[in-house]
Amino acid sequence: MSLYILCFILFLLGFYCLLVKQNLIKKIIGFGIMEYAINLFFILLGYRWEGEAPILDKHQVIVNFVDPLPQALILTSIVIGLGITALMVAIVIRIYEKHKSFDINEIRKLRG
């Protein structure tokens, strides 16, 4: 249970960073932390103590195996996260070219 709570704290840290930080790059890092917390949560859902890999051979009896489905889901989720992060960074670089700053207050100020 404590693992889940730590995972949730990680999620909240990322959420806080995304909403409160003034620097655009730090916002992106916050988004990354949030994304990883959710990925970790999914992996924890499928994890079993002392579990084995779910590859079934003919002469093998596996009693306690790790759930493979969340791992497959997380592969997709990681790719989506990569896409969003790449797009965010691309947009932030363009914003930097316009305003010569990553600070959200200065960007607002210039827009007037």
Place this chain on the structure above:
Amino acid sequence: MVVFFVVIPLLAAFLVPLVSKMREGSARVLAVLTGSLLLLLSIAGIFMVKNGSIVYSLGGWRPPFGICMVLDGLSVFFLLIINLIGFIALIYSWDYIKRYSSQGLYYTLFCLMLSGLNGVAVSGDLFNLYVFLEITSIASYALVAFGTQAEELEAAFKYMVLGSVASAFILLAIGILFGSVSTLNMADIARSLADSGSRKLILFCLGLFTMGFSLKAGLVPFHTWLPDAHPAAPAPVSAMLSGVVIKVIGIYALIRLVFNVFIFTPAISQIFIWMGIISMSVGVLLAIGQWDFKRLLAYHSISQIGYVIFGIGLGTPLGIIGGLFHLFNHSLFKSLLFLNAGSLEYATGTRKLQEINGSGRAMPFTSVSSLVASLSIAGVPPLCGFWSKLIIIIAAFQAGNIIGGITCILVGMVTLASFLKVQKYAFSKQAGDIVSKIKEVPLTMVAAMSVLALFCVLIGLFFVPFLDQLIRPATNVLLEGANYVNLILGG
């Protein structure tokens, strides 16, 4: 058949950049072809669903184990909205998008967005729905930033941050639900929850889903990104965002989950009703003071989405019919208004209402079609917006919700006032010096606007057969929520 809704635009999104490398102009031909094919498919879908819903299992894996795609009354209704508005927006883009460089990329992103939207509408698997939702979102973030001016980039970044927060909450809710019922198939989740769902878990997941999807839909406590993002995009994309995207990835996903997977309880009904009332009033009050045409329209989108969620939240058959009917009408007239705003910007180079100053004489098609759309959104009979608002108001009074009914009427009046201002300043005021230089926009843009205006009038005149053919099957899917399980898992 069902899978073509996703595959065709996805293939087109792959091919468009390749052919546009060879010839710049061929991208738009391919995109319009894709749009028309999808429109034909979704019209064919309406007739196919008449004989019963269709369930397609991807790769032949049976539903509780594999991913399935479902075509029922509700999905067909949403597919028609997506592909109709998508096709018209593509026609409009034919000439409009010449102002921007790299047309190939524009059409690629547009096809990708169509593919994601269609995927959300047909998906029967929760994680699959999330993936399509993200495809749509990423394509729309990129399209909002397409002009790459300072203002557009800032709007796109704001939209991206809030959109990814929403996605994160949705994914968290999916994870919690998966951890509890060990399945991702929506029908299977519904069955498990009905058998042995703990109330606390359902409430927590519902809270997360409601927050995530309301953020995507732009309902009031979560609306701050919408008035920045929608005006910043190119006009056909604004029409898609306001007319289709917020409805499909916000409202559709939310009502599909609430009615078919969870159970629609009085508590959820109250939440929807109050969110609707607040969105309606706040949206329209913020809209009055706006002078930027597209920004004004974006605030009205918030207000009109309030009507939709209010009608559906009432939970009575009449309320749901009114909500869905208003959703369809809103996608027609709000897309039309955004296209009008785009035409004005195309001709005059500005979106400020004071500077446009009476261009009605010079641009007859734009001014007439915008008059039709303005009267529709304000609810003047016999145009389409009047009937749907009337149904929602009657349903509100029938359900005993006096406050909601009165708010609907008052908001309708304020909307009328706000659009009279638009008409006065943009079209009918004494002509300024800008008018002598402008002329009507190219033929494809005129055609797109005229078709939408025609639909507004026709649906207003013949709304009874329309309600019977399209809205009633969609409403039945929501009302008989538990049938969804039987349909997919078989008995």
